[in-house]
Amino acid sequence: MKLFQSVLFSISLLFLSGCGGGGPFDIVLEGGRVMDPESRLDGVRNVGIHDGKIKAVTDKKISGKRVIDASGLVVSPGFIDLHDHGQNEEAFRLKALDGVTAAFELEVGTGDIATWYAERGGSQLIHYGVSIGHIPIRMIVMGDAGDFLPSGPAKTKVATEADIVEMVRRFEEGLIQGAVAVGFGIAYTPAATVKEFETMLRVAAKYDASVHIHVRDGLSGLREAIAGAKDTGTALHVVHANSSGAEVTAEFLAIIQEARASGQDVTTEAYPYSASQTYIESALFDDWESWEPARYNTFQWVETGERLNRDSFARYRAAGGAVIIHARTEAMTRTAIESPLTMIASDGLIKDGKGHPRGSGSYARVLGRYVREERVVELMDALRRMTLAPARRLETRVPAMRNKGRMRIGADADFTLFDPETVIDRATYTDGAVSSNGIEYVLINGIPVVDGGKLVEHVRPGRPVRVSQ
Ligand SMILES: [Zn+2]
Known part of the structure; x- marks a missing residue:
């Protein structure tokens, strides 16, 4: 009845x-x-x-x-970015103008799910969501005072049994509070042992959470992550195959393909730029004093745009802050973007008008440069890797994602309408906060947030994407 x-x-x-x-x-x-x-x-x-x-x-x-x-115009389901560190108004405006209707911080994540969602007040310009992250949890448990990434004991100290118990407790708390995934940046926490890693993977598996990981350097780091995920039955998503793969991107992708062919749930992503961005004080550069002089010059200080030398590198490393690193070739980027295996994900972080252009232009750049100009990706396949594939990555744990990334009747009205003849990124390494061109309309739950190529002010149709408790 x-x-x-x-x-x-x-x-x-x-x-x-x-x-x-x-x-x-x-x-x-x-x-x-x-x-x-x-x-x-x-x-x-x-x-x-x-x-x-x-x-x-x-x-x-x-x-x-x-x-x-x-x-x-092309009418596409809205783009879904699984790797976006900029989770604030400034970042969301640039995301919307790049066609993104849902942006997730899944690699680093947060150590406190309830507070993270509460801080965003229930609505934003676009949809948003977060993982419970091993990096922030390890920073809390080890007492690391670093900002965003570890700079002290979280990168150097081996965890005790009691530390691991406390990490597990915090992981479970975050998953119960609705985290959409689990984040790992094992490259940033070199003191984390395989035992610690696999203990956390088991927690992720228990809650059907995909693990979004920045693997340790080289193919051995990738193999370690795939083996750990296999042993523990965890779904694995390897972030930025382009930068983790670098000169061995083709082999990197082949290893992922091999794991997939054997039936393991492993996915990956890439962003369409040949420079990376991270923090100068991070564990990635702990051996900086032994470098050849030329290497310092591949670093660009985000705040000023200047290229570094040994002296300025030492000075900025002591202070801490964002750096762009020009260390890869266009051929490496193209290998990652051409591959049907990679979802498109930005790894973006624009702060106070500064940052890597990937935070503003990743989607328009793939559509303009690699689809239209270079014709190395079919348009439908590019759209699949921006919409359906990321929605599917999350939907086992997050039922809300079953209504995103596709144009089924009854699905959420998140749309990106772009001009395939003009769409292109405009942000640069010295001016990262410039919006893309050719994204004409973006709708979130049926509400335009970009209208005739312009951002609509004072609308907040974006909702938290979170697993209901
Ligand atoms: Zn990242």
Whole structure:
């Protein structure tokens, strides 16, 4: 009876809202090239949106309270960024203008899930979410005073039994509080033993959480992570195959492919730039005093844009802060972006108008440079790696993701409409906070946040993506 009543109620709502058939819908996206990687639909269609959901995808004429002329534009599910460190207003504005409708901080994550979500107040410009992270938990447990990444005991000290028990407790607390995944940056915590690593992996497996990991250097670091995930039955997502793979990116991807072919759940991602960004005080550069002089010059201090030498490197390392490192070739980047294995994920972090351009331009750059100009990626495949693939990565643990990244009727009305002829990144290594070009409309739950290429002020349709407790 209850079910019958609710069905009746839904039917009457449908009629009341008047969009049982041809409309009027809240918004109609009219005459765009609709591309849906899930159904493989690629054709001119009209899309009807009502109450934040996709209600119609049709070649028939439909009416809406607002009709957006999408002719000449590609209509895609909104882009989902699984690796975004900028989780604030400034970053979200640039993300929206790069076509991103949901951005997740999953590699580093947080040590306190409840506070992290509370700080974002229930709504933001775009959807957002976070992992419970081994790095911040290790920093808390070891008493490391570093900002964002370890700079003291969290990178150098081996954990005691009691430390590991406390880490497990914090991991479980975060997962119970709704963390969408588990984060690891084992390259930043070299003192973490295989035992510590695998103990935390078991916690992730118990909660069906994918582990998003920055592996230790080289192919051996990748093999260590894949073996640990296999032993513990954990789903593994290896972050930035381009920078972790560097000159051995092809082999790096081949190892991941081999694990997948054997039935293991391993995925990966890449960003389309040949420089990286991290913190100068991190464990990655603990051997800095033994470097050849030329190596310092591959470092660019984000605050000033200057290239470093041994003296300035020493000075800034003592102070701490963000550096861009120009250490890879375009060929390495192309290998990672060409591969159908990699999802597109930015690893972005723009702060006070400064930072690596990947935080502002990763998606437009793939679409403009690698799809249109160089033709090394098919458009549909690029979109799959920006939408459906990241949604699927999370959806085992996060049911909300089953309604994102695809254009199914009833799915969330998160859309990115771009001009395939003009879309391109504009941010640079000295001016990282410049928005992309050609992203014409971005809708979040059916609300435009980018409208005619311009950001809409004072709207907050983005919601926390979190596992309900
Ligand atoms: Zn990162």
